[in-house]
Structures are given as C-alpha cells and as structure tokens.
Amino acid sequence: MLVVENLGKSYESIGQPLRVLEDLSLTLQPGQSAAIVGPSGSGKTTLLQILGALDTPDQGRVRINDTDPFDLDQKQRAIFRNQTIGFVFQDHHLLPQLSVIENVLIPALAVGAATDAHAERAQSLIEAVGLKDRSTHLPGELSGGERERVAIARALLMRPTLILADEPTGNLDAKTAAGITDVLLRLQADENAVLVTVTHSETLADAMQTQFELAQGRLVERAAA
Numbered sequence: 005m006l007v008v009e010n011l012g013k014s015y016e017s018i019g020q021p022l023r024v025l026e027d028l029s030l031t032l033q034p035g036q037s038a039a040i041v042g043p044s045g046s047g048k049t050t051l052l053q054i055l056g057a058l059d060t061p062d063q064g065r066v067r068i069n070d071t072d073p074f075d076l077d078q079k080q081r082a083i084f085r086n087q088t089i090g091f092v093f094q095d096h097h098l099l100p101q102l103s104v105i106e107n108v109l110i111p112a113l114a115v116g117a118a119t120d121a122h123a124e125r126a127q128s129l130i131e132a133v134g135l136k137d138r139s140t141h142l143p144g145e146l147s148g149g150e151r152e153r154v155a156i157a158r159a160l161l162m163r164p165t166l167i168l169a170d171e172p173t174g175n176l177d178a179k180t181a182a183g184i185t186d187v188l189l190r191l192q193a194d195e196n197a198v199l200v201t202v203t204h205s206e207t208l209a210d211a212m213q214t215q216f217e218l219a220q221g222r223l224v225e226r227a228a229a
C-alpha cells in the first residue's frame with residue numbers, strides 16, 4: 005500500500021524557489037493502478053522520483069507498506085528501494101554489454117549475488133514478457149519494444165510491492181505500446197502490486213484504473229470516462 009501525505013517540493017532557482025509539489029496526497033491500495041498526467045513541467049517526474057525515494061521531499065510523508073523511506077539512512081533506503089520498488093524508465097537504462105538475462109538479474113546483483121531462485125525468476129519473467137528465445141541477446145540486438153519488455157522484467161525481479169513507470173510506452177508505435185501496457189498490467193496483477201505510471205499518452209492512462217491530473221502541485225482525480 006502506498007500512502008502519500010501533504011508532500012511539498014521546491015527547487016532552488018535564481019530568484020525565487022520553484023514550488024513544484026504543494027500539499028500533495030495520494031493513497032493507493034495493493035493491486036491498484038494509477039496514471040499521473042499533466043502538462044510538461046507540472047512535476048510528474050519529480051513526484052515519481054520522490055515516490056521511488058530517489059529524491060527527497062521538503063515536506064510531507066511517503067509510506068510504502070508502513071515504511072517511510074525517508075526515515076531510513078541512505079544505505080537502508082537503497083536496500084528498501086531494491087526490495088520494494090520496481091522502476092520502469094522510458095529509455096529503459098539497460099546495460100549494453102550485458103545480456104537480457106544479466107540485465108534482468110541486476111537488482112539481485114546489486115544486493116549481493118544472484119541465487120538460483122533469482123535466475124529461475126528472471127527466466128520466467130523473460131518468458132512472461134515474450135522474450136524466451138532472446139535471453140542471451142544483447143540489448144543492442146533488440147527492438148525498442150523488446151528492450152522495454154526487458155526493463156519491465158528487471159523491474160519485477162525482486163517482487164516489488166510498488167511499480168513506478170515513467171512513460172513506459174513513450175517512443176513506441178501504437179501496437180507495440182499496447183503490448184507493453186498489457187504485459188505491465190498482467191505482471192502487476194500477478195504480484196498484487198501498486199502501479200503508478202506517468203504518461204502523456206491518453207491510451208496508456210485509460211488502461212489504468214484511476215487517473216490523476218497533476219496541476220498546481222496537487223493531484224486531482226479525473227472522472228471515469
């Protein structure tokens with residue numbers, strides 16, 4: 005479960021500080037999916053970075069399964085992030101010199117060694133995202149949509165309770181984007197995880213259970229279509 009209370013965030017800029025998030029609150033239950041939409045510069049990525057404990061808020065609290073990552077020291081926070089949060093980025097951030105399966109195993113390697121159980125999980129996720137025959141390929145040998153599937157498999161390796169996706173279908177054609185959306189939602193449902201996706205795509209936003217517009221630093225729930 006994700007609970008965000010009264011979040012505030014400003015950036016220092018020449019002259020006045022830039023207030024990006026203002027008294028922002030949000031609660032999502034396990035299994036819930038939400039899209040965050042809003043104009044460019046409205047603070048969507050900033051919010052996602054704070055939800056992922058990659059950036060710190062100036063005010064407010066974030067609780068993920070009753071833990072506030074900002075109560076933890078840096079090392080504990082990194083471990084918590086690794087075990088609780090899965091990130092899917094638009095530009096997928098795969099390591100080009102590592103194979104598909106090695107990329108999927110990165111979260112396990114980051115906290116020690118990949119066990120046989122991790123390797124089995126990685127293989128089953130690679131199958132689940134439709135890349136069974138590609139596990140020894142390098143990212144450079146894959147299409148953009150296939151690379152995004154690898155990024156999704158990697159995000160799911162540690163069975164996160166919170167999945168954060170930043171424009172996961174950003175540079176993809178409509179058919180490929182629809183396939184990526186299906187895979188993401190299927191794996192999220194399998195794990196009963198919370199999914200928060202930031203997007204400019206109305207199609208992707210419509211695939212989520214709930215949609216929020218980020219405006220003037222706060223989230224406003226959009227009425228169901």
Ligand SMILES: Nc1ncnc2c1ncn2[C@@H]1O[C@H](COP(=O)(O)OP(=O)(O)OP(=O)(O)O)[C@@H](O)[C@H]1O
Nearest residue numbers: 015016022024042043044045046047048049050051
């Ligand atoms: N590190 C930073 N320092 C100063 N200002 C920043 C920083 N990061 C973001 N900003 C500013 O904060 C505002 C919100 O940025 P953010 O990237 O969160 O918006 P966004 O809604 O994700 O935009 P987009 O849809 O274009 O990706 C913008 O005005 C941006 O210029």
